[in-house]
Amino acid sequence: MKICMIVTDGFEEIEAVGTYAILRRGGLTVDVYSLLDKDATGRFGLTVTNLRPFSQFNAEEYGALVIPGGPEYKALEASQDVQAIIKQFIDAGKLVAAICAGPTILGRAGYLKGKKYTCFTAMNEDFGGEYQDGYAVRDGNLITGKSAAATIDFGFLILEAAAGKETADQTKKEIYYK
Secondary structure, eight states, rough: OOOEEOTTTOOHHHHHHHHHHHHHHTEEEEEEEEESSSSEOOTSSSSOOOOGGGGOOOGGSHHHEEEETTEEEHHHHHHHHHHHHHHHHHTTEEEEEETHHHHHHHHHHTTTTTTTEOOOOOOOOSSSEOOOOOSSSEETTTTEEOSSGHHHHHHHHHHHHHHHEEEEEHHHHHHTTT
16 A cells, blocks of 8 residues: 655654654655655754645545644644645545644644544644554544554554554564564
8 A cells, every 4th residue: 555644744653654664664665745745844944855745635545644843733724735635545445644742733634533633732622533542543443543643553554554453563573562
């Protein structure tokens, strides 16, 4: 399964890079798109280059979408194009994963209604679902993560959903994760 991630300036580095690394270790293809069609600088000053231009994004190529958190969530949430892509993935029953501030985008759009989810605790609103105080939560094709500290659990939950439990368990073993 090919996975895409969308970032822009202000992304949370550990959530984006850590998730990317876990998925790649598990053998998945992960393409990272820049909302602004250029390099993106994270919340703590790490600039990532060689990103794919968002203007060339084609959702049909991907089976999963990952939304990292950080202050960038405001720009992603404000983008009608990002909102349309999220809807397209949800409607097609594809995997959608968001961590920290990212799940608030899903919640405000109504996708967490009736679902179990987590997010950065201080950003939890009444999204109409059942908030879970765990690092990573899966409910059907939605995966949510709580915070930067949850990145490893979040990444492995996506890997398991996308490539299977055996692949996730083998990848955990390779990095001595229990």
